[in-house]
Amino acid sequence: MWIYEKKLQYPVRVYSTNPALAQMIIEQFGGADGELSAGIRYLTQRWTMPTNQAKAILTDIGTEELAHWEIIGTIVWKLVKDATIDQIKGTPFEAHYVNHGKSPYPHDASGVPWTAAFINSKGDPIADLHENMAAEQKARATYEWLINVSDDPGVIDALRFLREREIVHFQRFGEALRIVQEELDRKKYY
Amino acid sequence: MSREQKQLLLEIMQYSFALVETNLYLDTHPYDERALKLHNSYSQKYNELLSLYEAKYGPLRYTQMSGCPWAYINDPWPWEIDFDVI
Numbered sequence: 213m214w215i216y217e218k219k220l221q222y223p224v225r226v227y228s229t230n231p232a233l234a235q236m237i238i239e240q241f242g243g244a245d246g247e248l249s250a251g252i253r254y255l256t257q258r259w260t261m262p263t264n265q266a267k268a269i270l271t272d273i274g275t276e277e278l279a280h281w282e283i284i285g286t287i288v289w290k291l292v293k294d295a296t297i298d299q300i301k302g303t304p305f306e307a308h309y310v311n312h313g314k315s316p317y318p319h320d321a322s323g324v325p326w327t328a329a330f331i332n333s334k335g336d337p338i339a340d341l342h343e344n345m346a347a348e349q350k351a352r353a354t355y356e357w358l359i360n361v362s363d364d365p366g367v368i369d370a371l372r373f374l375r376e377r378e379i380v381h382f383q384r385f386g387e388a389l390r391i392v393q394e395e396l397d398r399k400k401y402y
Numbered sequence: 403m404s405r406e407q408k409q410l411l412l413e414i415m416q417y418s419f420a421l422v423e424t425n426l427y428l429d430t431h432p433y434d435e436r437a438l439k440l441h442n443s444y445s446q447k448y449n450e451l452l453s454l455y456e457a458k459y460g461p462l463r464y465t466q467m468s469g470c471p472w473a474y475i476n477d478p479w480p481w482e483i484d485f486d487v488i
Contacts, residue, residue, distance in 0.1 A: 215463055215464070215465065216463070217418070217463055218463070218479065218480060219411060219415055219480050220415070220480045220483075221418070221419060221422070222415070222419070223412060223483075223485035225485045225486040226486075227486060265429055265432070269426065272422075276426075282480070285481065290481075384427075387431075388429075391430060
């Protein structure tokens with residue numbers, strides 16, 4: 213089960229109102245390589261993991277991704293909460309606004325809604341851990357593109373934190389993959 | 403949220419994050435005694451600060467005790483806190 217702790221994993225500071233930037237950041241709220249995809253992917257893959265280390269790492273990274281999803285939602289919210297209609301009109305956020313108001317919604321930056329097709333759980337630990345390592349690198353790249361289009365120092369600070377987490381997760385998945393491979397090799401009898 | 407409350411919350415967030423890191427590391431290095439020592443010392447400090455905070459300002463987790471009325475629902479919620487003003 214899960215227990216909510218009433219705090220963010222990282223303090224989100226946003227200094228500006230910027231609906232156009234919010235619409236770009238929302239890529240990581242509901243996009244293919246976003247935090248929701250990551251969390252659902254890892255938590256779903258747990259049932260078929262063969263070692264305790266891999267079960268633990270999927271549980272704990274999957275849980276951390278939900279905390280990152282909350283950080284992204286908070287950045288988006290803080291960028292739009294004080295926006296006037298004039299500040300929204302003509303920006304890429306306008307199409308989002310007419311359907312969802314100022315609520316975040318899990319779609320990508322171009323409005324494609326989140327779907328389970330963004331993730332996979334193959335029931336094969338080697339395939340799944342490789343998918344996860346690739347997912348972490350794709351998310352790292354997305355954070356770099358987002359940092360390039362951001363001009364709010366608070367937003368950039370939070371994005372840099374999240375980018376760094378992708379690198380740590382990649383490292384831990386690599387270690388889990390090695391542990392699983394050793395376990396599978398050990399089980400081979402000739 | 404007072405300056406004092408925000409500073410205590412930030413300190414809890416720092417220890418909480420340190421525990422996320424030691425936890426992930428220990429998941430794949432369960433025999434690393436140096437990391438375990440670090441994790442256990444962060445854990446002790448985290449629990450101390452959490453008890454202090456929750457006694458003063460109300461629960462951060464629904465499993466904790468509260469006076470009347472139920473203080474868990476009090477604002478600000480995490481996404482409403484102005485961390486740029488401390």
